[in-house]
Amino acid sequence: GKFAFLLAVLLAIIIAYPFFSKNLFAQIVVITVGFLTILSALWAVSNSMTVFIAGIALAVPTFAMNVINSLRPDDHFAFYAIPLAFAFYLLVNLSLLHSVVKTRVMTLDILCGAVAVYLLIGINWALVYTYIDLCDPGAFRSSISILQPDQAFSHDFVYFSFVTLATLGYGDIVPVSTTARTFAMLEAIVGALYIAVIIGKI
Numbered sequence: 001g002k003f004a005f006l007l008a009v010l011l012a013i014i015i016a017y018p019f020f021s022k023n024l025f026a027q028i029v030v031i032t033v034g035f036l037t038i039l040s041a042l043w044a045v046s047n048s049m050t051v052f053i054a055g056i057a058l059a060v061p062t063f064a065m066n067v068i069n070s071l072r073p074d075d076h077f078a079f080y081a082i083p084l085a086f087a088f089y090l091l092v093n094l095s096l097l098h099s100v101v102k103t104r105v106m107t108l109d110i111l112c113g114a115v116a117v118y119l120l121i122g123i124n125w126a127l128v129y130t131y132i133d134l135c136d137p138g139a140f141r142s143s144i145s146i147l148q149p150d151q152a153f154s155h156d157f158v159y160f161s162f163v164t165l166a167t168l169g170y171g172d173i174v175p176v177s178t179t180a181r182t183f184a185m186l187e188a189i190v191g192a193l194y195i196a197v198i199i200g201k202i
Contacts, residue, residue, distance in 0.1 A: 118191075133176070165188070
C-alpha cells in the first residue's frame with residue numbers, strides 16, 4: 001500500500017543518509033532520494049485532491065530550493081527551503097494522521113501509516129532544530145564541539161530529534177537557547193502523547 005511505501009522510503013533515508021559523504025555523487029543520490037520521498041508523500045495523500053494540490057504547490061519550490069542549496073557552498077537558500085519543507089511534511093503528516101484516526105478497520109497499511117506519522121514527526125522537528133541553529137548559531141552544543149549553521153541538513157539534528165522524540169535524552173547534543181529548549185520539550189511531549197493515543201486507537 002501507499003502508506004507502506006512511504007514508510008519504506010522514510011526508513012531508507014534515515015538509515016542510509018549518514019553513509020553518504022559530501023561529494024557530487026552523494027549529492028545526486030540525496031537529491032534523488034529526496035525526490036522519491038516527495039513523490040511517496042504525495043501518493044500517500046492522493047485521496048484528497050485539495051491536500052494533493054496543496055502538497056504539489058509546496059513540494060515544487062521546496063525541491064527546487066533544496067537542489068539549488070545542495071549545489072551552493074553556503075546554506076543561503078536553506079532559510080527558505082526549510083520552512084517550505086516543514087510546511088509540506090506537516091501537511092502530509094496531518095493528512096496521514098487523519099487517515100489513521102478515522103479508519104474503522106486496522107490494516108497493515110494503516111499501521112504503516114501510523115509509524116510513518118511518527119517518523120515524519122521526528123523529521124519535521126529536525127527541520128525546526130536546523131532552522132533554529134541557522135538563525136541562532138550556538139543554540140545547540142554537543143559534547144565534542146559547538147554545532148555550526150554550515151552543518152544544516154546534517155544527520156546531527158535528525159539524531160537529536162529522534163532521541164528527544166523517544167525521550168531517551170542521551171545528552172551528547174544539548175539545547176542551550178530558550179527557543180531550542182522549548183521545542184525540545186514540546187517534541188518530547190508530542191512523542192509521548194502520540195504513542196499513547198495511537199496505541200489506544202489500535
